[in-house]
Amino acid sequence: MTQTLQALERCRIGIEDNIRVLNNLDDFYRTLPENLQASNLSNLSSTTEAEDGLKDLHATIKRAVERTRGTLDRVGVLERLTSSRADFVGPGPRP
Amino acid sequence: MTGACDVGFSGFRSHISLGAEKPTKEIPSLKRSARHYQIALKLESTRFVPATADEANQNKYKTYTAAIYHQFDVVHGTALWIITNPLEKVQPEDGSKPRPENTLWRDLQRELAADEYRVADRDLAPRFCATLDIFSYLADWSIGDMEFYLQFLDETFDGAVSQLATLAPHIPDPRSNSQWANFSRPTNTSIPLTPKVRVAMRRRRSLRKIYAS
Numbered sequence: 182m183t184q185t186l187q188a189l190e191r192c193r194i195g196i197e198d199n200i201r202v203l204n205n206l207d208d209f210y211r212t213l214p215e216n217l218q219a220s221n222l223s224n225l226s227s228t229t230e231a232e233d234g235l236k237d238l239h240a241t242i243k244r245a246v247e248r249t250r251g252t253l254d255r256v257g258v259l260e261r262l263t264s265s266r267a268d269f270v271g272p273g274p275r276p
Numbered sequence: 277m278t279g280a281c282d283v284g285f286s287g288f289r290s291h292i293s294l295g296a297e298k299p300t301k302e303i304p305s306l307k308r309s310a311r312h313y314q315i316a317l318k319l320e321s322t323r324f325v326p327a328t329a330d331e332a333n334q335n336k337y338k339t340y341t342a343a344i345y346h347q348f349d350v351v352h353g354t355a356l357w358i359i360t361n362p363l364e365k366v367q368p369e370d371g372s373k374p375r376p377e378n379t380l381w382r383d384l385q386r387e388l389a390a391d392e393y394r395v396a397d398r399d400l401a402p403r404f405c406a407t408l409d410i411f412s413y414l415a416d417w418s419i420g421d422m423e424f425y426l427q428f429l430d431e432t433f434d435g436a437v438s439q440l441a442t443l444a445p446h447i448p449d450p451r452s453n454s455q456w457a458n459f460s461r462p463t464n465t466s467i468p469l470t471p472k473v474r475v476a477m478r479r480r481r482s483l484r485k486i487y488a489s
Binding site for chain 1 (some may be wrong): 313422423
C-alpha cells in the first residue's frame with residue numbers, strides 16, 4: 182500500500198514537472214518570433230513554413246498538456262481513493 | 277547568504293542571444309554567428325517494459341528521465357542537440373548479445389529519417405522546422421504509457437486491499453457493494469467504529485458517487 186501511495190506521489194511530481202516544462206517550451210516559442218523581429222532576424226520566423234511549423238508545435242504541446250493534465254486529475258482521484266482505503270483497512274497485520 | 281543556488285524549479289532553462297553584442301564569439305568557418313538561442317529541459321516518461329524471454333522478470337512500468345539541450349544558430353541554421361536518456365539493454369535483430377542503447381535517441385533518428393532533407397536543407401526555415409519537429413516528438417514521448425500505469429496501480433492497490441480485507445473479516449471487501457450496504461456497524465462490540473473509519477466510509481461513499489457519475 183505504501184509503495185502504491187509513493188508511486189502515485191512520484192507520478193504526480195513527474196506529471197506536474199512535465200506540464201511546467203511543456204508550458205515553458207510553448208511560451209519560449211511563442212515569444213521567439215517577437216525576439217527575432219526585435220533583432221532584425223525576422224527572416225527566420227516570418228516564412229510560411231516556419232509559421233506552420235510553430236503552429237504545429239503549439240498544437241502538439243497543447244494536446245500533450247491536456248492529456249497530461251487528464252492523468253494528473255486521475256492521480257488526484259486515485260490518491261484520495263487509496264488514502265481513504267488505506268485509512269480504513271489500516272496498516273495491515275503485524276508480522 | 278551569498279552564492280545560494282536556485283532551489284526552485286529547474287526543469288526548463290532558456291537563453292536567447294540574438295544581438296551582435298559578442299562579435300568575438302563569431303566563427304564563420306564553423307558557421308557560428310554568435311546569434312543563437314539555447315534551451316535545456318528535463319522530461320519524464322513512464323513506459324511499459326515487456327518481459328524479456330531470457331530474463332525472469334515480469335511486465336513492468338519504468339519511468340525514464342531525459343535531459344535535453346538544444347542550441348540553434350539563427351543566422352546559419354546549425355543546430356546542436358544533446359539528448360541523454362538512461363541506456364537500455366536492447367536485443368539486436370541479428371540475435372546477438374543485448375547491448376545498451378539510448379532508445380530515445382534511436383527512435384528520434386528513425387522519426388527524423390523521413391524528413392532528412394529538412395535537416396540538410398540549405399534554407400533556414402526547413403532546418404528550423406526540423407528542430408520544432410523534434411520538440412513535437414519529445415512532447416508526445418513525455419505522455420508515454422502513464423494512463424495504463426495508473427490503471428495498473430489502481431488494480432494493484434485493489435488487490436492488496438482485498439487481501440487485507442480477507443485477513444481481517446470484519447472489514448467488508450472494498451469491491452463488493454452488497455457487503456458495504458449491509459455493513460452498518462460491526463456485531464462484534466470489541467471492534468468499535470472509530471471516527472477514523474467513519475470518515476473513511478464517508479469519503480469512500482462520496483468517491484463512489486464520483487465514479488458512478
